Amino acid sequence: MGIEGVGSADLGKVEFNETTLPMTLRATLTDALDRIGKRHSDHGLLITVDETQGANVSDLRALATAVQHLIREERNIAVAFAGLPGMTSSLLHDNVITFLRRAMPVELEDISLGLVSDAFEEVITANGGAITPEALQIATEATHGYPFMIQLVGYNIWRKASGSVIDAGAARAGVEAARIRLGGTVHEPAIEDLSSVDRTYLLAMAQDQGPSRTGDIAQRLGKDPQYAGRYRERLIQAGIIYPSAYGYVDFTIPYLRQWLQEHAATLMLGGN
Template identity: 50%
Template structure:
């Protein structure tokens, strides 16, 4: 008998839609209500923040799916230089696309055509141009009783001129009660970078949604259901081990589930059975899957997170990593060879970025699971790279 090949139900890849969105019911409901309640509803202008790996991109993907089910058009973008121009290009029909670079010419009798050089859409012109393009797109969509959702990921990386153009357009469209929704997602630094900018006050009015960790009981329930639906049983100590290892961190939930499922299914195949019935996750399967997940977590989350920090930020974290639990801020400063006031500058930065958290009076702890372990294992390399 040929065994049926099952696909792994867990998707620990950035931006991939996982089969479970546990713990995200409130934000999803807010967005759905925003679409249903019409122009001006809070859920149509939202900023979603959180540390790496908490599922910001997954939420944007889910929002897009919800909007498409309502026959809305969806534009997904990731912030980088030229964001406003890319939006403009996607809003304009292919035969009338706006170009940042224009090369007009002048015909003169007896001289043929003269090139007048290159003309650019300036940062002052872009807001009006983008607003017009959005309005035209909405004219077409609203005739079909549809709307437009624009999602912008990694918003903390956007250029100010692009954000000004988008802000100007959004404010006018909301005032005109158009069927449009804008969702901005990014790291917590989006707050310090954009919310105090006078030109970008519209972001302060955006509904704030901060994604955090998932309660462990919810993780257990999700593991049990997801494994069961794919023909595998996980319960008892193996289930407890799996859930506890995630620490409620959404990306780790996907990693742990993926690797435990993979190891269990491969073991079952190697036992040369003729059917996929009765597959049970053993404690050994769970332990090996957790170990594999931890190795992947460092490459996917810890390394990129540290790459975005300053050398002194990393020094602060290395000083914290010497403790087995919450660290005293005064002891951290002493290890850094700095006074407490100086060290507190970096404490505040790291808390704002949700890399560490306040653990009570005079104490801090790591906010990202297993970062302490990663720092200890890579301390020499981190020090060497910071000294360059």
């Protein structure tokens, strides 16, 4: 684990070993806060952690320990974590990372497709490119307004263009590349820690082309509705599915249904 300063408060770069990590990290952060305070008495230190669900738990514990000490000392420090919705269910039950329970959760909602379309067109034009109306519609609708998918689609349609103009072919190729990337970076991490029954529930859902009726899922599982309902609630709490209507559930993450269909055999063999 390392920490590297950015901007006016240059922290330098420090490497930590696992044994002394909490104490070394606390000392490093204290030194950084002292230096920031000397230059700007009203400034503090913000630590951001991205892809938290894939972070090393030992590193998170060390960070939590160091930050909690500094908070007790009333130092001007804050931490922002970003990750999949389901990460809180596992991290909040960790004995050391309990200070996350006092954090303010902010769940990002899907972005309207109108804004997505405008953003694509503005960024592409500002960088000397162009996109056809058909390609813009394909790219926009493929994102489903999902923030990370917007990034992936935008990046990949630009790469797939043969020249300065992004046409429908480049858009379709870029969307497919983005979908595959989403599978490896979002779908797989979201599923890998689920139990075999959780996965079976999701695979039962994946048999439908749209929202699934909870009664049908229970029937496919060969269980009574009350039994299936327990796993429904677990998956809702994990941010994997949501109740789309009374008696129906659907997937929260775009393209998860298709990813489950493609990986069904592997998931059944790899259950816990």
